[in-house]
Amino acid sequence: MSWVKVGVGLPNTIPGISGEVLVEWARRAEGGPFSTLGVLDRLVYDSIEPFAALSAAAAVTSRIGLATNIAIGPLRSPALLAKQALSVDALSDGRFTLGLGVGARRDDYAAAGVNHKARGATLSQQLAFLRGQLDESGIGPRRAPVRVLVGGSSGAALTRMARYSDGYAHGGGPPKAFGSAANRARAAWRDLERPGEPVLWGQGYFAFGDPDRGSVYLRDYYAFTGPFAEKIAAGNLTSARAVRDFVRGYEAEGCDELILYPTVASLDDLDRLAEAVS
């Protein structure tokens, strides 16, 4: 067992978030016990675009890692996605990790004018571009290769992860669910004969001051999943003890980095999380 690093999410998908709170959030996280600031991605929602949010965070931080976890790759063209990733990486002096997935919402695809049915193949092509053609594309700024993680739970998604990325970004759930997904990710890694081990990231949600508001947000954010929204809301971590148990559980399952996302954009909650995990 190795120590899990704990990161915190920026509240970029909480409706009505102000630039001021977002930036202050990044500043405080930088001063806290957190390894990374993560962001989520939704198009048809009152949320801040993930690369924009991370750029704002990059401007007021110098230590903490920055990560999309995940960004919905296919909504962007491969070249534009690469440009955004390289830009955040340059602005943050190499602190960026690009987590990619296909997302789960059709309306995002419809709004972007992208074929939802081909999403898996599209993501694979983007990854192939990031790992290959990008080098000769003239797209910059060029630095060391950006670290890439891939999410998803199907056999096809895990194959894509092992083929093109540095590791796996799990979509959330109890530690046991993470553990079994992590084993599948490791098995895929071996099956494609990648050397070493995949990096394994997990995620969770928290709210301390006003948990009910957090749950209302989660139900709304995940309304498109139908009955699953309730289950996700039930997983919201609402006490320091719950957070610590969760972190320990993830650590025991071999998680390398666990990002905890706020469900209420409360700086007070951020301070309490810092206390809980330090």
Next chain:
Amino acid sequence: MRVSVVGGGPSGLYLAILLRKAGHDVSVTERNAPDATFGWGVVFSEETLGALRDADYATYLEITDSFARWTSIDIRYRGQVLRSSGHTFSAIRRTHLLAILQERCRELGVSLEFGTEVSTAQPADLVVAADGSNSTLRRSADFGTSSTPQGCKYVWFGTDLVLDAFTFVFKDTEHGLFQVHAYPFDEHTSTWIVETTEATWRRAGLDRMSEEDSMAFCQALFAEELGTHRLMSNKSVWLDFPLVRNETWHHGNLVLIGDAAHTAHFSIGSGTKLAMEDAIALANAFVRHPSDVESALVDYELERQPVVERFQQAAGDSAAYFGRVGSYLGLAPIQFAANLLTRSGRISHANLTQRDPRFTRVLDAWFAANASGAPLVPGAVAPPPMFAPLRVNGATLRNRVVRSTSDLAEAARAGAGLVLTGFVAVAEDGRVSPATPLLDDSWAAVVKDVHDAGALAGVRLGHAGRRGGTRADGGVDVPLRDGWPLLSASPLPYTPSSAVPAEMSEVDLTRVRSDFTSAAERARDAGFDAVELDLADGHLLASFLSPLTNRRSDEYGGEPLRFPLSVVDAVRAVWPGLLAARLTVTDLARGGTTVEQGIAYARALADHGVDLIHVRAGHTTPNSRPEYRRGHLTTLSDRVRNEAGVPTMVGGYLTTPDEVNTVVAAGRADLCLFEPAPTPLEQL
């Protein structure tokens, strides 16, 4: 809270008891009479009993008082009886279980109504669909229900033969194999379930027989085991077992429990247990959320779904085992038994050692004796099966562990019997990337180090085909900007960004064949003990085998094996040692090679002198869908080994010695690719 339960089976009645005890107002509506029921006895396991004791002590006492209990499993196979002990079973007559639960309901003031078929839910605060696998209530909302037949045809009889063990009978007939799952459940009666594949069932004419005739058929078939005892029918007709799944188990205030929510194939005997545990979890969820139905139902689902999923996985493996058990009749009785006992993945070699140390002592001793060709000596002891040597084609591996890592000498020092190189290209244009090694002079020194450490050394010889010309790091299948010309059976690129390979001409075929033979000669010169020919993972030889990648109109298209076998023949002619083939047994992709075809390929390779098949799956195309659970290739290896009759080697993320012991002891493979995860314990 007013609760309306539909269905008076174990789940409905037990839930009614628990909710009534918590002070709720509960009614149960059952379509049948109180004493009418299908089936005979049901089995329970030890953990379930603990849960029942805590949930309702009064019924726990009555249930356990009427239990038949036993600790053995008898396996009747090839005219012998093998007994494994140390297990714990208990069973009860289904009608008796229901009578106990009904009585307790009455005592607590649950309103019970029999003989009423419910089609729509009565208004209540909570409506419970406990109406079984063919639930009517479930149809009133969208639960994402699927119900598909699983496993064999079966018929559930009783008999007045009182058994003293859980008994499996395997009976080979002119029509095919029949098997029995039988167990006692009171002083006078046992359950006797007969099972067979649909094909055998039709061949025997059972599809056209009346209920009486089919019982007479079974009575005659098992005359030897039944003796003077008789089978008894209770609406005993041949059925398909329905595998029921639901994406969600509640909708508004309507909740599914027991068989209405999920089934698990009867061959792991867990349906009643799962049904009653559902009831406990649901009742407890209302203790945690007394005034919030939605939260309680979400909690219930979160708690139960992962547990049920694990059982359904195990039950699926078990059902599939009984569907193909006819192919294991060549196994020695003790190995047949080990294979049967470990079929669902819930019992491993280590678990079996704990339950029945005598059984595993004999199993291990038999395995070691069989491996060395010696007779089994009574009282013999032997190390666990992973440490038994393997003799193939003149070579002797010191054990069943294969490692394939970049440092071969270290892998040999780590105790492996065989160390295998990664992909070594037979020619420059057959490399995966510029970093792919060729079979040059540098290998002799490595092989010597491996030999010094006591292991055999094998080299995987391949031509990357359309997966060649890629970058050395940062991923797989990322094409080089300035790669080299690629070859494949047909001119189809591997990924959309891969280079288009040339369709191999007759000249290419001849040249590649001789590349393989000269590489094999160099392997011999370097001192390798084994050559593994790569016919897998979408590489060149494999591209001929799959309809997804071979679109040729010449004879190499018409006979997919033609070119690969010509390479095998040519290599076999110059390579006298252990010859393995790494083979994609199924493409795991629509329109690709099926398992049956893959097994036929394995058979053909063996006929051409291949000694060992390394079982692989998927990667013929980039979008194949491997399952990737732990040991995900084991069942496939089992099928190749037992259906094609060829020794196999299997990987699929086997990380513990126990997994290796279980796989080889049960005859699912002869060698295991062992891939332990790095651990800080080794850095201390």
